[in-house]
Amino acid sequence: MKGKVIAVANMKGGVGKTATVIGLAEALAAQGAETLVVDLDPQANASICIAGDGLLRDIIERGLTIDGFLEDRFKRLQRDAALGGRIRTNISNVTHLGKQLPLSLLASSSELRLAERDLIFTLTKMKMDLDHIVESLYAIIKDELKRTKKSYDYILLDCAPGISVMTEVSIRLANLVIVPTIPDFLSTYGLNSFCANLWSGPIADRSNLKKPKRAPRVLITRRRPTREHEHTSERLRAEAAKDDAKFSVFRTEIFERTAIAEALGKIHTHPTFSQKWKDGTDILLADLVREVKETLHGS
Template sequence: MGSENGDTPIARAARSAMAVQGRSGEDSWPRPPQCRVISVANQKGGVGKTTTTVNLAASLAMHGNRVLVVDLDPQGNASTALGADRSSGDRSVYHCLVEGDSLTNLALPVEGIEGLWCVPATIDLAGAEIELVSLVAREARLKRAFAEYDYSQLDYILIDCPPSLGLLTVNAMVAADEVMIPIQCEYYALEGLGQLLRNVELVRSHLNTTLQISTILLTMYDGRTRLASQVAEEVRGHFGELVLNTVVPRSVRVSEAPSYGQSVMTYDPGSSGAMAYLDAARELAFRAETLAGSATA
């Protein structure tokens, strides 16, 4: 009966892939009235910051939004996942922060995804924290670059932060309007989160009065364990409506995609990970007004 109605596993996977690629009748999502600048931050490593940045950016671009990813992590994993060349010596975000190079000269189009660009990171960025210390307005170097960059033609700028609370992350927060925090559904998920929240408050008090935590995304969810549901419940109880309804499951495909220079949205669009990030990006696009209202309440 299922095969007669076209409801086979293969058909469902095909429909999922079509939805991710923006070909299911939902070709475009609403664009924000002005460009949203979002820092994706959490000083804990391995929580899914880069994966979240890359796949949300790809999903938004596939559905009619114009997105720039700024890779501020010296590991450069977001650049790799978006197929950007990141050999040492190449022009990168390092040259923007330290040498004042224009973002216009650094933003590279992402192959295969129209409307998506990436400002890559190289290993040169590893020394940027030390070099920034002696520079004037060291916390606002990225903000100044954004001010000089005409991003009126963009809908989103997503900044992938390093797993630390140093000058690179502070630059991201000073330049951004919003902070998104990925939290993994595992033991010690909330460890160190208090320090991140305090840093956000410090930046808001002294450097960027418009900064707000707008979004929490639960990642690495394993529905087979009671721990995952307990962590999700605790996070939702603490952060309320800031937490997206979507949870991102553990996914082998999500982990494999960067090694092929792709996001999971193009590597395996029908996978559970791709569908979860698609749903999260849809929420991000459609509930902007609700989140803005709750953050200022």
């Protein structure tokens, strides 16, 4: 089935969110899936990892970004503004089995935060409250993705840390929400609250929109061979096994490896997939892809 939407989100930054997006997107593409990454983070880390700084600069200058779409649609009131024309296809510098990865990008820029603020300001002037703003943006992005889905097997949404309007919309639109989490005290402190808010908490209950399709799934990332990481991972899995669990947990764990940091920095070279994701990281990504497909399509 075409166009499965995967949102990668967490309240906390620095937990391996962008690494998850890039690794999963390229692993899916390496298996032949037409894959689109939509960068919804003003830090634009996913964009620069895929496009490189030179190409990304050109994309931003031409307004071919998600924030460019929001400005055209809500600030300039261009009703014919569309996401499709802003997607950069054939953008990957990575090959697999002699072919370029079938990876596309809808980039972000540092202006996204201002664009989202302008969006809220504009719609507030139209007497909309925050819930109606979310519903309005949800309807527009859903319509845009409906057309985009026809061209892609998977669409990955790289959400900004926290719960912004765009993040809430993304979570509600997604077929699967992945929550990358470092298994330590600080990184997991607000995990239950984050997983409950949009699925069963006040934010979910007050909206007229449907709740997310399934409970979020935690991905343990940057795992180290320490007692704290071991105990926290066990605790997360025990919580996920409860009847009233707010989340499930992937069997696959992404261990902290220098190879992952090096992979994200390979933006000016042309590696193969296995050269980029070395030291067994490609095997971990294949395991993650298998679980993602099991979740979305059944075993």
